Amino acid sequence: MRASLKRRIIEICDRKISQKGAGVGLSFYAFFANRNDDPELLMEAAEWWIRTHRLDHFEKAAKIRSMVADMPE
Template identity: 65%
Template sequence: MRDELRAKIIAVCDQKIAAKGDNVGVSFYAFFANKNDDPQRLMEVATWWIQTHQLDHFVKARIIKEMVEQGL
């Protein structure tokens, strides 16, 4: 995953955690605007989320943040 995308995921997770607490869940759609203006980036995250790690639709933001920070 590109460094730019990792930074975006971490920032969004931090925002969600700050707003709703440590148990807030996110889906991979949380990292995109409602309008699909970057399908390549969407597919990159979807592949990481669904194919590589076989995650559920919603996962705790703190877990996603930890995974991205660890380079998984």
């Protein structure tokens, strides 16, 4: 996963957790604007979420943040 996507995921997870609490869920679409302005990045996130980790559509933000933060550089 590219560093810019990793930073974006952590930032958005942190923001959602601070706004709505530790139990807040999100999907990988939460990391993107409503319009698809970077299809390669969207597909990279989808690949990581769906194929690599077989995550449900909605997962706890804290879980996703932890998974991404623990990834090697």
